[in-house]
Amino acid sequence: MKTIKIATRKSVLAMWQSEHIKDLLTKKHENLNVELIGMKTKGDVILDTPLAKIGGKGLFTKELEESMLKNESDIAVHSLKDVPVEFPDGLALVAVCSREDVRDSFLSEKYATFSDLPSGARVGTTSLRRRMQLLIKRPDLEIISLRGNVQTRLRKLKEGEFDAIILAKAGVNRLNLENEVKFIVPFELDEMIPAMGQGALGIEAVKRAEILEKVEFLNDEKSVVETTIERDFVATLNGGCQAPIGVNARLENDSITIMAIIGMPDGSEYLKDKKVVKKAEFKSAGRDFANEFIARGAKELLARAEAMAAKI
Numbered sequence: 001m002k003t004i005k006i007a008t009r010k011s012v013l014a015m016w017q018s019e020h021i022k023d024l025l026t027k028k029h030e031n032l033n034v035e036l037i038g039m040k041t042k043g044d045v046i047l048d049t050p051l052a053k054i055g056g057k058g059l060f061t062k063e064l065e066e067s068m069l070k071n072e073s074d075i076a077v078h079s080l081k082d083v084p085v086e087f088p089d090g091l092a093l094v095a096v097c098s099r100e101d102v103r104d105s106f107l108s109e110k111y112a113t114f115s116d117l118p119s120g121a122r123v124g125t126t127s128l129r130r131r132m133q134l135l136i137k138r139p140d141l142e143i144i145s146l147r148g149n150v151q152t153r154l155r156k157l158k159e160g161e162f163d164a165i166i167l168a169k170a171g172v173n174r175l176n177l178e179n180e181v182k183f184i185v186p187f188e189l190d191e192m193i194p195a196m197g198q199g200a201l202g203i204e205a206v207k208r209a210e211i212l213e214k215v216e217f218l219n220d221e222k223s224v225v226e227t228t229i230e231r232d233f234v235a236t237l238n239g240g241c242q243a244p245i246g247v248n249a250r251l252e253n254d255s256i257t258i259m260a261i262i263g264m265p266d267g268s269e270y271l272k273d274k275k276v277v278k279k280a281e282f283k284s285a286g287r288d289f290a291n292e293f294i295a296r297g298a299k300e301l302l303a304r305a306e307a308m309a310a311k312i
Contacts, residue, residue, distance in 0.1 A: 231288025
């Protein structure tokens with residue numbers, strides 16, 4: 001195999017991620033040519049509607065998957081938090097790369113910290129998960145849907161449409177945005193539990209041996225362990241990418257700390273828990289933890305959350 005074609009979204013962050021994987025592939029395989037094929041997804045095109053209202057699952061992946069299924073490309077590089085837990089026949093998640101910072105970040109031009117925001121402050125985020133956790137802490141805030149790429153979001157913040165916005169710290173780091181905004185403060189994990197897979201790049205590919213052989217070195221064991229738990233947790237709850245679910249697993253030595261939260265988009269009701277398991281249990285830990293939530297009424301709560309999200 002002499003050429004690998006990478007399907008990628010055209011946003012600056014997506015292109016950075018795909019260029020990063022291209023560099024790793026060409027360094028590992030001297031005679032391999034790697035091409036990027038940029039395209040727009042439904043999530044990139046429809047910017048005036050909250051994600052939860054236009055489908056949630058697969059909004060940033062479907063067009064890339066169709067490209068692979070038509071043999072127009074071989075692999076796709078995704079932010080793993082955007083990748084649904086199920087894949088079309090013929091495709092699979094074949095590698096999870098080492099993770100960046102998994103936390104969410106508070107960004108503001110006017111306020112140094114989240115607690116400094118005045119009552120009624122306008123905070124921008126697309127995520128129902130973030131919205132829920134922000135309102136649990138500060139029900140006095142006005143949370144407004146913020147769509148568009150990172151540059152669009154930063155422009156809206158700088159133009160004063162928002163008092164603060166929330167972005168993944170991984171994106172802030174990858175795009176070197178530290179000097180772009182006056183105040184950038186990451187939330188601690190117990191303050192804002194991240195989305196499944198946050199901070200990791202996932203490689204989706206056509207299930208062909210020659211492709212799998214080229215990309216398998218990208219797998220990072222720690223990331224695989226952590227994200228397997230997180231994705232299994234969400235899959236067991238049948239939660240889409242836009243469901244208000246936060247879950248994070250952290251592997252340290254032989255133990256894994258798992259934290260999770262689910263609830264209503266307005267923060268009025270939620271379930272939150274934390275547990276520690278052994279590394280050897282990682283293949284069942286996500287499902288087991290989700291079943292503990294289900295026993296406490298998680299599926300009924302998520303059904304009510306979905307109904308509320310449709311009205312936001």
